[in-house]
Amino acid sequence: MSAPEPQAPTAALRALPSVDQVLKSATARAGIDRHGREPFTATVRRVLDEARAAVRAGAGHPSGADDIAEAALSKLEIDAAPSLRPVFNLTGTVLHTNLGRAILAEEAAEAALAAMRQAVTLEYDIAEGGRGERDDHVRGLLCELTGAEDATVVNNNAAAVLLVLNTLALGKESIVSRGELIEIGGAFRMPNIMARAGTKLVEVGTTNRTHPKDYLGAIGPDTGLVVKVHTSNYRIEGFTKEVEPRELAAIAREKGVPLFHDLGSGTLCDLARYGLVHEPTVRETVADGADIVTFSGDKLLGGPQTGFIVGRRDLLAAINKNPMKRALRVDKIRLAALEATLKLYGDPDRLAARLPTLRLLARKAGEMEAAAGRLAPPLQAKLGPHVTVTPRPCRSQIGSGALPTATLESFGLALRPEGGGHALDALARALRALPVPVIGRMEDGALVLDLRCLEDEAGFLAAFAALELPDGLA
Numbered sequence: 001m002s003a004p005e006p007q008a009p010t011a012a013l014r015a016l017p018s019v020d021q022v023l024k025s026a027t028a029r030a031g032i033d034r035h036g037r038e039p040f041t042a043t044v045r046r047v048l049d050e051a052r053a054a055v056r057a058g059a060g061h062p063s064g065a066d067d068i069a070e071a072a073l074s075k076l077e078i079d080a081a082p083s084l085r086p087v088f089n090l091t092g093t094v095l096h097t098n099l100g101r102a103i104l105a106e107e108a109a110e111a112a113l114a115a116m117r118q119a120v121t122l123e124y125d126i127a128e129g130g131r132g133e134r135d136d137h138v139r140g141l142l143c144e145l146t147g148a149e150d151a152t153v154v155n156n157n158a159a160a161v162l163l164v165l166n167t168l169a170l171g172k173e174s175i176v177s178r179g180e181l182i183e184i185g186g187a188f189r190m191p192n193i194m195a196r197a198g199t200k201l202v203e204v205g206t207t208n209r210t211h212p213k214d215y216l217g218a219i220g221p222d223t224g225l226v227v228k229v230h231t232s233n234y235r236i237e238g239f240t241k242e243v244e245p246r247e248l249a250a251i252a253r254e255k256g257v258p259l260f261h262d263l264g265s266g267t268l269c270d271l272a273r274y275g276l277v278h279e280p281t282v283r284e285t286v287a288d289g290a291d292i293v294t295f296s297g298d299k300l301l302g303g304p305q306t307g308f309i310v311g312r313r314d315l316l317a318a319i320n321k322n323p324m325k326r327a328l329r330v331d332k333i334r335l336a337a338l339e340a341t342l343k344l345y346g347d348p349d350r351l352a353a354r355l356p357t358l359r360l361l362a363r364k365a366g367e368m369e370a371a372a373g374r375l376a377p378p379l380q381a382k383l384g385p386h387v388t389v390t391p392r393p394c395r396s397q398i399g400s401g402a403l404p405t406a407t408l409e410s411f412g413l414a415l416r417p418e419g420g421g422h423a424l425d426a427l428a429r430a431l432r433a434l435p436v437p438v439i440g441r442m443e444d445g446a447l448v449l450d451l452r453c454l455e456d457e458a459g460f461l462a463a464f465a466a467l468e469l470p471d472g473l474a
């Protein structure tokens, strides 16, 4: 037998409203309207359970029907907020993989929305009134933009690499320079992908130097592919030697083995035209003699997450016959966004204005400096006397492994709270807790907000107005 409960809690428990009473309150009617009767009732039960537990623990005070309804409603509002939500990316990394990489062009977003809302010609040939191919919507554009004979699109570049290896080198050897056996991040390591693709990795050369004779000595009757990988997220400097694409293509051709070049980011335009460092384009890589080239859709290209395989028609035919292709294909939403993105490349003069990735990368430090000047006073006013806001130059990164050593001159705001490390972490946390979280980066004991990717200053200030300063800084 359990001991009788003390008198006071029993009275307090009795004072709590019933579920029915709560459901009759005005707040409950609004809550049911917004979230539905079942979820609202279930949440009211949960809140009442918690209230009872609190009373038993001696912590709670009796609540009326309206208080309980109010608590249930605010719980539901929190649950209803999307988990995947917009943020202000002020990290200075334009193509931030954890923040979703490329921001799509308006044209792409509109095309995706239309594809979501209506039936579309995904695999339908309007002229013939019969079955069409999903790739038909972008094949022509991709061939035009890259100079390749044929092209296909899959889920991402990792999928493209997997599919190429599994189709053209299954049960055979793939020859790669030791200097190019990269890890992109997460579980994407070239040697592991090769193992899963069912091809045998044959490493040639050394980490810093690989010569033509290394490839020539390794290519034999069991060779399926010669593989060249763009070392996207690092650069070996110093006493180095790599076999240039054109020379490697000649070697592969002489031996009758296809050359597969994984470009990683891959760009469809000459970035130098927009004031950036020149990166070999897909067109140049095809022209240099690669038989197959793969690259990403959401890195420098500035489109949705996709991966491309472009190259020789006979090799693409084999790739399209691989049953894995079906498992790696893209849906209508991304395909619509992709087609719209690729079409923007037809007009290079306006590309930087319309394609957010390029627009952000091409922004001059002076623009961000002006923004820092405009934003510093209202931020300082909001942050109060215990945080100093200082405009200062900084450097942005392209991100996603594109041009790993090239950084871009930028300008930002350094937020430096009194009290050092602990206060700095608390401030960063407070900025992340905003309705639209603001993500900066830590640098030299300050929270730096790189303004390169901030285009909506008014929206930013509105979000910032909701900031609640952490205890020590208030």
Ligand SMILES: *Cc1c(COP(=O)(O)O)cnc(C)c1O
Binding pocket: 156, 157, 158, 159, 161, 184, 188, 229, 230, 231, 232, 233, 262, 263, 264, 265, 295, 296, 297, 298, 306, 307, 400, 401
């Ligand atoms: C980024 C990258 C990949 C992976 O591409 P995803 O589109 O992220 O799947 C593969 N290879 C290289 C060289 C890369 O830079």
